[in-house]
Amino acid sequence: MTVVITAGAFAVSLLEKPDHRSVATAVASPRLKPDVPAVAANPGTEREIARSTTVLQTVAKGLGISEEQLSRGLTVEPADDGGVAVVFTYTDRNATTAQQRAQAVAAEYVRYRNSSITQYGIAASLVSPASRAEEQRRPLWVYLVPGAALGLLLGLLSAVVLARRRDRIRGRADFERATGVPVLATIPRARRSRGPGAPLPVLLRSPDSADAESYRFLRARLDPRLEGPSTVLVAGGRDGEGRSTVAANLAVALAQAGRRVALIDTDVRNPALHLMFDLSRDRGLTNVLAGEHSLAETLAAGAIVNLRVLAAGAEREGDPDLLAAGGLTGLLHELKTQVDVVVLDSPAVLSVADALGLAAHSDHVLLVTDYRRGTRAAAVRAAGELEQVAPGRVAAVLIGVPERDGGLIPRTRSGRAPAPAALAAPPVDRFALLEGPADPPPPPHPEPEKPAAPKPKQPRPARAKAAIPKPRVYTSAAKAEAEARVQAKAAAEATPEEKEGAPAEK
Known part of the structure; x- marks a missing residue:
């Protein structure tokens, strides 16, 4: 790039037409008169007179050009040499024009200075008429130095751009060729939302938008692959x-399509799902794996029916080791007996090893790659790592791919009117196994009451952040005191018949 632009600058210097310069010199000196002191001419004053409008207008009118056009190539410089020497230099592409205009301006200055009415005490004479115009060319370095600097700068910028472009993904087809992983769907880059409900998924926040429709495309592409209860791991390189x-x-x-879905946040180092669904981290995956709480009482409702969310859980030391200890495998088997799809949000594949262990126990792996931020090397490495532990089960989801590079941008009508309330059927939550069977309907005819055994209460899932109670820890003294208060309250509320029928305490 540097050599080409420098050679181009040299060619411009050869092809550019040279200028021609003509020079005329006039001298202004005091006019000597008897009994009148001489007044010395001032160089600055003479220069301004030579470039004054009075002189230039007269010359321009005689040459048939404008005053601006005449002054464009004119240079007047005073030189002190006994008197005052005024040097008139005119530059033009045409040699004859340069000489003619330099002579005309110098002659008009002399005539104006020698007029006896307006100029008293100063006389001027043309000592050197306009010379033959000489060819003037700019020095070669004026072309070569800027050309070399510009070429070097453009060459460096081009090298940087090409180097970065070489490691960038150049489209959907290029990603598939480089990684060997099929692209299941493309998702447009969503703008950062603000205001109430900003952290919610776009399918809940703006269900009629193009971004929401792109996730329905992903569901439609993934749905034929979900045969029976399945585990879907959503992974990313960085x-x-x-x-x-x-x-x-x-x-x-998937939940909106009628499937029972459990969403689990397995990124215990940098969790995000509890923020998106406004859940607490007091109970979650780490608490279940540590045996502190059961799965049924830890799952939280995910803002819609058929969706339950399991947050990452309370932060503690050794959380990554809980994922690798084997307890998560049993948890996934238990969930697959109760739900249709288990969606796992995993850590970055190229940052920690948790995602690889999860991929080995997943039925499907979705590799999420940002088209602009991700590099080809990172995508190839992440796809290779996942293919080693989950061969044939890896597909890709590209974020922010433009249409010209193979991206799908759905066209939707935002702001559509909702369906009438009378026609909309109430949604049915299919989580009967996790929450317990519904109560049977009453019989049509009254039957004699029979003493029935008390029905064990099934643990209900947590509904929101406020519905998750914090575990209470009792010491031995506090436990005895609490039991005494409960017995005293029960004795105070007991009826006389209950007191008489109570067995005597030993």
């Missing part, structure tokens, strides 16, 4: 590529 957003919206899309 942090910040959108895997948590894809996992949350995919789970919502």
Whole structure:
């Protein structure tokens, strides 16, 4: 680039037409008169007179050009040499024009200075008429130095751009060729939302938008692959590529289609799902794996029916080891007996090893890659790592791919009117196994009451952040005191018949 632009600058210097310069010189000196002191001419004054409008207008009118056109190539410089020498230099592409105009301006200055009415005490004479115009060319370095600097700068910028472009993904087809992983769907890059409900998945926040429709495309492409209860791991090569957003919206899309979905946040180092669904981290995956709480009492409702969310859980030391200890495998088997799809939000594949262990126990793996932020090397490495532990089960989801590079941008009508309330059927929550069977309907005819054994209460899932109670820890003294208060309250509320029928205490 430097050599080409420098050679171009040299060619411009050869092809550019040279200028021609003509020079005329006039001298202004005091006019000597008897009994009148001589007044010395001032160089600055003479220069201004030579470039004055009075002189230039007269010359321009005689040459048939404008005053601006005449002054464009004119230079007047005073030179002190005994008197005052005024040098008139005129530059033009045409040699004859340069000489003619330099002579005309110098002659008019002399005539104006020698007029006896307006000029008293100063006389001027043309000592050197306009010379033959000489060819003037700019020095070669004026072309070569800027050309070399510009070429070097453009060459460096081009090298940087090409180097970065070489490691960038150049489209959907290029990603498939480089990684060997099929692209299941493309998701447009969503703008950052603000205001109430901003962290919610876009399918809940703006269900009629093009972004929401793209997740329905993903559901439609993934749905034929879900044969029976399945586990879907949503992974990404680096942090910040959108895997948590894809996992949350995919789970919502599957639940809206009638499937029972459990969404689990397995990124115990940097969890995000509890923020998106406004849940607490007091109970979650780490608490279940540590044996502190059961799965049924830890799952939280995910804002719509058929969706349950399991947050990452309370932060503690050794959380990553809980995922690798084997307890998560049993948890996934238990969930697959009760739900249709288990969606896992995993850590970054190239940052920690948790995602690889999860991929080995998953039925499907979705590799989320940001088209602009992700590099080809990172995508190839992440796809290779996942293919080693989950061969044939890896598909890709690209974020922010433009249409010219193979991206799908759905066209939707935002702001459509909702269906009438009378025609809309109430949604049915299919989580009967987790929450317990519904109560049977009453018989048509009254039957004699029979003493029935008390029905064991099934644990209900947590509904929201406020519905998750914090575990209470009792010491031995506090436990005895609490039991005494309960017995005293029960004795005070007991009826006389109950007191008489109570067995005597030993």
